[in-house]
Amino acid sequence: MGKGRLEAFSDGVIAIIITIMVLELKVPGEHSLASLAPLAPVLLSYVLSFGYVGIYWNNHHHMLSTIHKVSGAVLWANLHLLFWLSLFPFTTAWMGENHFAAVPTAVYGLVLLMAALAYLILQQALIAADGQGSVLRRAVGSDWKGKLSPALYLAGIALTLWRSWAGQVIYVLAALLWLIPDRRIEKVVHD
Amino acid sequence: MGKGRLEAFSDGVIAIIITIMVLELKVPGEHSLASLAPLAPVLLSYVLSFGYVGIYWNNHHHMLSTIHKVSGAVLWANLHLLFWLSLFPFTTAWMGENHFAAVPTAVYGLVLLMAALAYLILQQALIAADGQGSVLRRAVGSDWKGKLSPALYLAGIALTLWRSWAGQVIYVLAALLWLIPDRRIEKVVHD
Amino acid sequence: MGKGRLEAFSDGVIAIIITIMVLELKVPGEHSLASLAPLAPVLLSYVLSFGYVGIYWNNHHHMLSTIHKVSGAVLWANLHLLFWLSLFPFTTAWMGENHFAAVPTAVYGLVLLMAALAYLILQQALIAADGQGSVLRRAVGSDWKGKLSPALYLAGIALTLWRSWAGQVIYVLAALLWLIPDRRIEKVVHD
Amino acid sequence: MGKGRLEAFSDGVIAIIITIMVLELKVPGEHSLASLAPLAPVLLSYVLSFGYVGIYWNNHHHMLSTIHKVSGAVLWANLHLLFWLSLFPFTTAWMGENHFAAVPTAVYGLVLLMAALAYLILQQALIAADGQGSVLRRAVGSDWKGKLSPALYLAGIALTLWRSWAGQVIYVLAALLWLIPDRRIEKVVHD
Numbered sequence: 001m002g003k004g005r006l007e008a009f010s011d012g013v014i015a016i017i018i019t020i021m022v023l024e025l026k027v028p029g030e031h032s033l034a035s036l037a038p039l040a041p042v043l044l045s046y047v048l049s050f051g052y053v054g055i056y057w058n059n060h061h062h063m064l065s066t067i068h069k070v071s072g073a074v075l076w077a078n079l080h081l082l083f084w085l086s087l088f089p090f091t092t093a094w095m096g097e098n099h100f101a102a103v104p105t106a107v108y109g110l111v112l113l114m115a116a117l118a119y120l121i122l123q124q125a126l127i128a129a130d131g132q133g134s135v136l137r138r139a140v141g142s143d144w145k146g147k148l149s150p151a152l153y154l155a156g157i158a159l160t161l162w163r164s165w166a167g168q169v170i171y172v173l174a175a176l177l178w179l180i181p182d183r184r185i186e187k188v189v190h191d
Numbered sequence: 192m193g194k195g196r197l198e199a200f201s202d203g204v205i206a207i208i209i210t211i212m213v214l215e216l217k218v219p220g221e222h223s224l225a226s227l228a229p230l231a232p233v234l235l236s237y238v239l240s241f242g243y244v245g246i247y248w249n250n251h252h253h254m255l256s257t258i259h260k261v262s263g264a265v266l267w268a269n270l271h272l273l274f275w276l277s278l279f280p281f282t283t284a285w286m287g288e289n290h291f292a293a294v295p296t297a298v299y300g301l302v303l304l305m306a307a308l309a310y311l312i313l314q315q316a317l318i319a320a321d322g323q324g325s326v327l328r329r330a331v332g333s334d335w336k337g338k339l340s341p342a343l344y345l346a347g348i349a350l351t352l353w354r355s356w357a358g359q360v361i362y363v364l365a366a367l368l369w370l371i372p373d374r375r376i377e378k379v380v381h382d
Numbered sequence: 383m384g385k386g387r388l389e390a391f392s393d394g395v396i397a398i399i400i401t402i403m404v405l406e407l408k409v410p411g412e413h414s415l416a417s418l419a420p421l422a423p424v425l426l427s428y429v430l431s432f433g434y435v436g437i438y439w440n441n442h443h444h445m446l447s448t449i450h451k452v453s454g455a456v457l458w459a460n461l462h463l464l465f466w467l468s469l470f471p472f473t474t475a476w477m478g479e480n481h482f483a484a485v486p487t488a489v490y491g492l493v494l495l496m497a498a499l500a501y502l503i504l505q506q507a508l509i510a511a512d513g514q515g516s517v518l519r520r521a522v523g524s525d526w527k528g529k530l531s532p533a534l535y536l537a538g539i540a541l542t543l544w545r546s547w548a549g550q551v552i553y554v555l556a557a558l559l560w561l562i563p564d565r566r567i568e569k570v571v572h573d
Numbered sequence: 574m575g576k577g578r579l580e581a582f583s584d585g586v587i588a589i590i591i592t593i594m595v596l597e598l599k600v601p602g603e604h605s606l607a608s609l610a611p612l613a614p615v616l617l618s619y620v621l622s623f624g625y626v627g628i629y630w631n632n633h634h635h636m637l638s639t640i641h642k643v644s645g646a647v648l649w650a651n652l653h654l655l656f657w658l659s660l661f662p663f664t665t666a667w668m669g670e671n672h673f674a675a676v677p678t679a680v681y682g683l684v685l686l687m688a689a690l691a692y693l694i695l696q697q698a699l700i701a702a703d704g705q706g707s708v709l710r711r712a713v714g715s716d717w718k719g720k721l722s723p724a725l726y727l728a729g730i731a732l733t734l735w736r737s738w739a740g741q742v743i744y745v746l747a748a749l750l751w752l753i754p755d756r757r758i759e760k761v762v763h764d
Contacts (some may be wrong), residue, residue, distance in 0.1 A: 005198055005252050007578055012394075017583030018659070019593065021209065024218070025663045031671035036340030036680070047307070050659070053650040061648070062580050075234070076370070079245040086209070087208070090216045098222035172746070179649070196389055196443050202396030204583075211401065216407070266443070267561070270436040275431070279398070281407045289413035298418070387580055387634050394588030402592065406600070457634070458752070461627040464730070468623070472598045478602035489609070 003070050006078060010060060013082045018053040021046055023098040024093035045096030048171065050087050052112065053124060054120070055178045056085060063123065066136045070127035077122040084115040090135055106157045109167055112174075113153040149174055193260050197269060201251060202274045208280060209244040212237055213283035236287030237364065240279050243303065247276060247310070254314065257327045262320035268313040275306040291381045293355040299346045300358055303365075304344040311337055340365055385452050388424040388460060392442060395464045399471060400435045403428055406475035427478030430553065431470050434494065437560040438467060438501070446520045453511035459504040466497040488539045491549055493555075494500065495535040502528055530558055576643050579651060583633060586655045590640040590662060594619055597666035612736035618669030621744065622661050625685065628751045629658060629692070636696065639709045650695040657688040679730045682740055686726035690739045693719055722747055736763075 025042055035135035091111045095104040122151075123146065127137045140146070156170030216233055219226035251272075282302045288297040314337065318328045331337070348360035407424055410417035442463075473493045477486040506527065509519045522528070538552030599609035600613055631655075664684045668677040696719065700710045713719070729743030 007198060008581060009202045009206055011202055011578060011582045012585055013210055015582055016207055016210040016589055018655075019589040020587055022662060023214075023593065024657045025594075027663060027666045027670060029228060031667070031677050033601075047656075050652075050656055051367075054649075055335065057582060057652075058645075059650050061582075061753040069615050072249075075249050079241075081239055081247075082209075083238075086213045087216075089213060090218060092220070093218045097218060101222040103224050104222050107224075111680075115379060190213075196393060200388060200397055200439060200443075204393055204401055207398055207401040211405065214405075232444045263440075266440050267436075270439075274429075274432055276534045277404045278407075281409060285413070288409060292413040294415050295413050298415075326456075369501075374488060390581060390632060391584045391588055391634075394585055395592055398589055399593040402596065405596075454631075457631050458627075459595075461623075464591075465620075465623055469598075471595060472600060476598045476604070479600060483604040485606050486604050490604075511684060554647045 003064055003067060006070055006075065007061075008062055010078060010082065011057075013173065014057045014060070017085055018050060018057075019090050021049055021053075021072065021089045021092050025097065031103065038039070041099045042093070042096035045100070048175065049092040049167075051084065051179075053088060055175060056081075056115070059088065059119070059178070065143060066134075066139060067126050067130055069129050069131070070159060071125070073125045074122070074129050077125040079113065081118040081122050084111060086119050087111045095188075098169055100164055102160045102167075105164045106160040109153050109157040111162065112171065113150055113157070114148045116146075120150075123124050125159045145177060147176070150176060152177075194255055194258055197261055198252075198255055199264065201269060201273065202248075203329075205244060205248045205251070208276055209236065209241060212240055212244075212280045212283050215280065215287065233284070235286035236283050236291070239359075239366065240283040242366050242370075244276065244279060246366060247272075247306070250310070250369070252316065257325075257330060260319050260320050260323055261323070262316070264316045265313070265320050268309070268316040270307065270311040272313050275302060275309050278302045279306075291355055291359060293358075294350045296355045296358045297351040298319045298372065300344050300348040300351065300362060303362065304341055304348070307337075307344060311341075336368060340368070343368075345369045384456070385446055385449060388452055388457065389443075391444055392460060392464065393439075396435060396439045396467065398441070399467055400432060400439075402470050403431055403435075403474050405480065406471065421431045423481045424475070424478035427474050429484070430550075431474040431559065433557050433561075435467065435470060437557060438463075438497070441501070441560070445518065446566065448516075449508050449512055452511070453507070454509045456511050459500070459507040461506050463497065463500040466493060466500050468499075469493045482546055482550060483567070484542045484549075485548045488542040489545045491535050491539040491542065491553060494553065495532055495539070498528075498532045498535060504530075510539060534559075555573060576637055576640060579643055579648065580634075580637055583655065584630075584652060587658065590658055591623060591630075594622055594626075594662045594665050597669065598622070598666060607708045608732065613670045615666070616670035617711045618665050618673070620739075621748065622665040622749050624752075626658065626661060628748060629654075629688070632692070632751070636699065636709065639697050639707075639712060640703055642702050644698070644703070646698045647695070647702050650691070650698040652742045654688065654691040654695050655710040657684060657691050661688075673737055673741055675740075678737045678740045682726050682730040682733065683745060686723055686730070689719075689723045689726060691724075718750060721750070721751065725750075 012144045017135060025046065027037060028039070088111065091104070091108040094103075095108045123136070123143075127134050127140070130136055152170055152174040156167040156174070159170060160167035192205070214345060216230060217239065279302065282295065282299040286292075286299045289295045314327070314334075318325050318331070321327055337340060343361055343365040347358040347365070351358035395469045407428065408422060410421070470493065473486070473490040477483075479488045505518070505522060505525075509516050509522070512518055534552055534556040538549040538556070541552060542549035594742050596620065598612060601612070661684065664677070664681040668674075669683045672675045696709070696713060696716075700713070703709055725743055726749040729740040729747070732743060734742035
């Protein structure tokens with residue numbers, strides 16, 4: 001079974017998720033610059049989530065580029081990942097509209113955590129489908145980022161019980177971790 | 192006529208359907224954990240429909256993978272299927288927001304039934320377009336799942352007159368039926 | 383310049399247009415079967431527009447399948463068509479929510495008319511870009527459907543001044559005209 | 574790394590942006606022709622933004638057509654461009670609903686400016702990824718349009734402090750500048 005439609009469908013869903021988040025930026029009823037001020041937390045929350053969805057798309061793109069075969073398990077593992085990503089618009093809006101209060105921040109982190117776990121499951125399903133000598137298996141290696149991220153999200157969720165900004169700092173750091181270019185896949189492919 | 196754009200268009204519509212359903216998860220006005228409780232039925236309803244739309248995408252993907260030619264009848268049969276799928280966001284939200292009351296549950300089942308029939312019609316149109324020796328014809332075989340599903344949805348709709356949870360149980364069972372991997376198409380292709 | 387991205391972008395926009403129309407089917411506040419009754423005109427209006435957008439997608443698909451080159455003029459003519467199609471969700475909802483009153487019905491017809499003219503302009507731009515011996519030029523021939531449709535929409539708009547149902551009958555007939563399979567393109571291609 | 578998914582994802586996001594803008598055309602509560610009048614500024618604002626998003630899609634399409642390789646920096650520069658484009662529905666609606674008042678017009682110009690700068694950054698990232706002898710580098714040349722546009726948007730923003738219509742005139746002129754066909758890329762490719 002080819003991977004073309006899996007990529008196309010995932011691109012479609014991720015493109016819609018990243019775009020409908022902006023619908024939560026509700027147009028103010030008046031036209032003063034001051035009327036934009038209450039939107040600042042919603043915009044900040046949107047920027048963070050836009051970054052996260054962008055990271056997932058980039059990583060998905062990278063991961064699939066090394067793969068030749070997909071299985072039924074891969075299709076379901078991919079849908080499972082898309083499910084958790086589809087909850088980003090909800091948690092993004094809830095966190096932004098409530099000015100980064102503790103509970104919405106913790107729930108935001110919970111969805112980040114579930115998406116990270118779903119990504120790891122998809123990675124395993126792809127390696128299993130790809131068979132012996134999988135380029136992805138070698139490329140992933142010890143995968144410290146993939147394993148560190150869920151731990152960071154857990155830490156972020158726990159920290160919101162103390163101070164919600166501490167949780168947000170952790171989420172931002174976890175995102176920046178992924179912005180550092182990952183040379184593993186290119187390296188293994190080029191060897 | 193190639194099948195590429197048929198797949199691309201269907202992927203686009205299905206990706207949008209699966210994603211706009213999440214817009215019915217309305218962001219609560221306050222930030223307590225308790226304010227999420229009323230969303231539980233809407234979320235459950237969303238999970239069920241996400242699963243169903245995912246099943247349709249998977250099956251559509253599988254079915255089209257065996258096909259080389261599409262006809263005008265196939266294009267219309269495909270649009271007919273997409274029409275019924277496009278009503279999922281409406282019935283999902285109505286059922287969820289009304290806490291799985293009997294009438295919305297029955298209407299939800301009716302749309303499931305119509306989509307299942309539309310899928311069978313598309314299958315026939317594809318077999319007809321594919322001509323003699325169609326791989327799909329052999330792969331589909333007696334197609335007990337395709338024929339059992341509409342009967343299950345009918346039973347589910349009828350049971351909502353007695354107890355609405357009984358209808359929901361049937362819908363969930365019918366979905367699980369499709370999660371069991373279907374080896375027919377791979378088997379015939381690999382023979 | 384390849385036609386691949388033109389097709390992909392058009393498929394995306396048309397897929398979104400056909401799907402967001404369903405958002406106008408507002409979920410009723412209660413769960414009786416009677417609460418669905420007021421939605422009947424909105425649903426009917428949606429069915430008509432779903433058919434029209436499906437027809438445009440089918441015809442677009444057909445027309446592009448004969449083409450090898452696209453020009454800058456084609457890109458703009460295509461965007462112009464997509465602009466008029468993007469107004470369908472608005473006119474569909476306005477006509478449906480107002481129970482097919484005269485003014486919204488006339489405006490609905492006006493957008494149909496503009497889309498039909500935009501389609502003819504795109505056809506001309508494609509023929510011009512395709513050069514001498516264009517398959518599309520021969521396939522289109524006298525193009526009685528493409529020329530009859532705008533006349534029908536004009537007649538429909540005029541008839542709404544008398545009775546709005548008369549306009550709707552014309553719009554339905556004009557849609558049915560396109561459902562009759564068009565063998566011209568296949569015929570010329572196969573000669 | 575191939576450019577196929579980058580194009581597909583960008584097409585998806587741009588297609589959604591161009592289409593959800595139309596959701597701001599709120600369906601009037603009544604069915605008189607007069608009830609459409611208050612929508613005129615929203616529609617005008619939509620037409621301008623539809624044109625701009627169409628221009629970005631066309632230019633993106635052109636620019637990518639000359640490119641063979643994409644890098645990690647290109648993926649992020651592309652997401653950065655999509656971020657600013659994703660704010661168009663917000664600024665379009667705000668400007669339209671407030672009848673082109675000064676502040677929303679200036680903010681609209683600010684988002685135009687940021688998108689134009691993001692486009693220039695993407696262009697540089699593509700040239701850097703494409704290596705020596707990049708067709709794009711030669712095609713872009715002195716790129717007077719790309720450099721003039723941000724200056725025009727800045728001028729437009731400044732002029733809104735005097736008269737908001739003056740800013741809008743500048744935005745329209747800057748759009749028309751791009752409608753004039755750009756032969757640079759075709760010319761270099763054909764040399």
